[in-house]
Amino acid sequence: MLEARNISKIYENGGVRTEALSDISFKVEKGEFIAIIGPSGSGKSTLMHILGALDLPTSGKYILNGRNVEATSDDVLAEIRNKEIGFIFQSFNLLPRMSALKNVLLPMAYAGVPKNQRLAKAKEVLKVVGLEDKMENAPNQLSGGQKQRVAIARALTMEPSILLADEPTGNLPSHQSDEIIDVFEGLNKKGHTIVIITHNESIAKKTKRIITLVDGKIVSDEPNI
Amino acid sequence: MTLIEIFEESISVLRTNKMRTALSTLGIIIGIGSVITLMTLGQASQQSVRSRIQSLGANLLTVRPGSSQQGFLFGGQGSNTTLRYEDALAIQNSQRVNTIDSVAAEYSSRTQISSDKGNTNASVAGIAGNYFELRNITLSVGSEITEEHNQITAKTAVLGPEISTELFGEGVNPVGETININGQAFSVIGVTKSKGGNLDDMIFVPLQTAQKILFGVSHVSTVYVGAKSEDGMEAARNQLGYLLLERHRKTSPEEADFSIFSQEDLLETASEVTATFTALLTGIAAISLIVGGIGIMNIMLVTVTERTTEIGLRKALGAKRKTIITQFLMESVVLTISGGIIGVSLGLIASHFLTKRFSLPSIISWESVGLAVIVSSVIGIVFGLYPAYKASKLQPIEALRYE
Numbered sequence: 137m138l139e140a141r142n143i144s145k146i147y148e149n150g151g152v153r154t155e156a157l158s159d160i161s162f163k164v165e166k167g168e169f170i171a172i173i174g175p176s177g178s179g180k181s182t183l184m185h186i187l188g189a190l191d192l193p194t195s196g197k198y199i200l201n202g203r204n205v206e207a208t209s210d211d212v213l214a215e216i217r218n219k220e221i222g223f224i225f226q227s228f229n230l231l232p233r234m235s236a237l238k239n240v241l242l243p244m245a246y247a248g249v250p251k252n253q254r255l256a257k258a259k260e261v262l263k264v265v266g267l268e269d270k271m272e273n274a275p276n277q278l279s280g281g282q283k284q285r286v287a288i289a290r291a292l293t294m295e296p297s298i299l300l301a302d303e304p305t306g307n308l309p310s311h312q313s314d315e316i317i318d319v320f321e322g323l324n325k326k327g328h329t330i331v332i333i334t335h336n337e338s339i340a341k342k343t344k345r346i347i348t349l350v351d352g353k354i355v356s357d358e359p360n361i
Numbered sequence: 362m363t364l365i366e367i368f369e370e371s372i373s374v375l376r377t378n379k380m381r382t383a384l385s386t387l388g389i390i391i392g393i394g395s396v397i398t399l400m401t402l403g404q405a406s407q408q409s410v411r412s413r414i415q416s417l418g419a420n421l422l423t424v425r426p427g428s429s430q431q432g433f434l435f436g437g438q439g440s441n442t443t444l445r446y447e448d449a450l451a452i453q454n455s456q457r458v459n460t461i462d463s464v465a466a467e468y469s470s471r472t473q474i475s476s477d478k479g480n481t482n483a484s485v486a487g488i489a490g491n492y493f494e495l496r497n498i499t500l501s502v503g504s505e506i507t508e509e510h511n512q513i514t515a516k517t518a519v520l521g522p523e524i525s526t527e528l529f530g531e532g533v534n535p536v537g538e539t540i541n542i543n544g545q546a547f548s549v550i551g552v553t554k555s556k557g558g559n560l561d562d563m564i565f566v567p568l569q570t571a572q573k574i575l576f577g578v579s580h581v582s583t584v585y586v587g588a589k590s591e592d593g594m595e596a597a598r599n600q601l602g603y604l605l606l607e608r609h610r611k612t613s614p615e616e617a618d619f620s621i622f623s624q625e626d627l628l629e630t631a632s633e634v635t636a637t638f639t640a641l642l643t644g645i646a647a648i649s650l651i652v653g654g655i656g657i658m659n660i661m662l663v664t665v666t667e668r669t670t671e672i673g674l675r676k677a678l679g680a681k682r683k684t685i686i687t688q689f690l691m692e693s694v695v696l697t698i699s700g701g702i703i704g705v706s707l708g709l710i711a712s713h714f715l716t717k718r719f720s721l722p723s724i725i726s727w728e729s730v731g732l733a734v735i736v737s738s739v740i741g742i743v744f745g746l747y748p749a750y751k752a753s754k755l756q757p758i759e760a761l762r763y764e
Binding site: 290 | 373374377671676678680682757758761
């Protein structure tokens, strides 16, 4: 379903070459629950951005659902991000002006989903993350864990083939982290494919496969027993 | 995302920052407001000048001493002495001039006037011929100055309504009273009806009296000629032009020591002058619009920088470049159009009061209102384009990293 083939990412900054990722290859199948771990600076986030079509590799291929994700145009990438990827950020990235519901509606507005279908879908995904009673709350009226659940609901609205979460509990106290982990576990059980970058041991433990990155290279890729 | 949704979005964004929204539209409000005010005032004064000149009569030809090359605007009345009452009589009595109806002559000069109750400085016009008829002047009380008054150099005077008020007070009938012009006692025999403009501020006396007793001159400052019809104006102008050339022993029109104007000529000159002024003032106001537009651009650039993370997120969620451009353009256009609408309203209110204050006809120039709305949206697009383009160019990953 998702395949990274010899992906490298090189940054050049004032003549200094930094190889953030070198020769990364792996596949993700439908229904997998994967943790990518590694020390900071190991290239985890860079890899995640490439998988999320937010960034492009310097060399190598990234194939998502049989489609080569490459530098065609900004708008093609935007459409891939909109329809095929659900991205969850460490800092939630909710728009503070809007209610939880409106934040969740946003991807559907960009996709041009007919208006009458949007509300039903948004309510459905908010129910999945257990926030059907907080729909009208503005983000600043929600706890960190609730904000992140809104963000997860937002990622689910377009029924993407994969959920990518970049340190989803990084900004949360531990009890709120747990509620997020539970949500991810539940989603995986329903068949969602999930890739999580994390420092959090207890999240990594719940996943079924752990990929370890060090200095931009995969040092281990093993099922989690 | 449909345009309506984007519109709703921008309204909610602009609402969250009310103070900034208000301040950034201020430039546009002031610019549009002053353009509207000045355009309306310009049109109103143009209309007022036009109706004043037309009220003098469309069939009227005015003969003044001095060649037109000198320009009647600069020559000044009375500075040339080449025109005489005999010229007016000759026009009246000539067999060759058959396109005219009646003739009048005037010599006018400013001097000191007083009555028992007040004194003032006003223009005294010595008149002869069908003066009141030709200049569309009617009396509210009393009687006109006649040919007989002229022949006996009678010291009789007809007052303009404002002079009457100044000398005798509001609503007082001055007929039969005595006034003092240049040290000579005159009896008031009538008051003219108000026509607006300087005719209300004049005193009419017999021409001979003015020439011989008051000012000691033998020339006239204006000869008025009424053509039989509006179509006959050109013929009348030629006929009396050649007659006067002959009388003044000039061989060609280039040597003429007089000029003939029709109301049309005056109208054109006056319109040109007011149009130039209006254009000039509106131009200055338009500059303030550009300044307002730059203010909008400035604030939009700040907004884009401030909302870098938001833009990144929107792109990460699937917003296309076009959508981002539309969103930011919409914001700047909503800013400028609402500024434009407020500016139009304020401009209309201001021009309403100003036209009243200067007793001009109050007109609303709808084309300037339409123009203002179009101009303000164009400003929104033009000055919003660069910030919007800048926003759309942001790479999602860079934008999300921005903190």
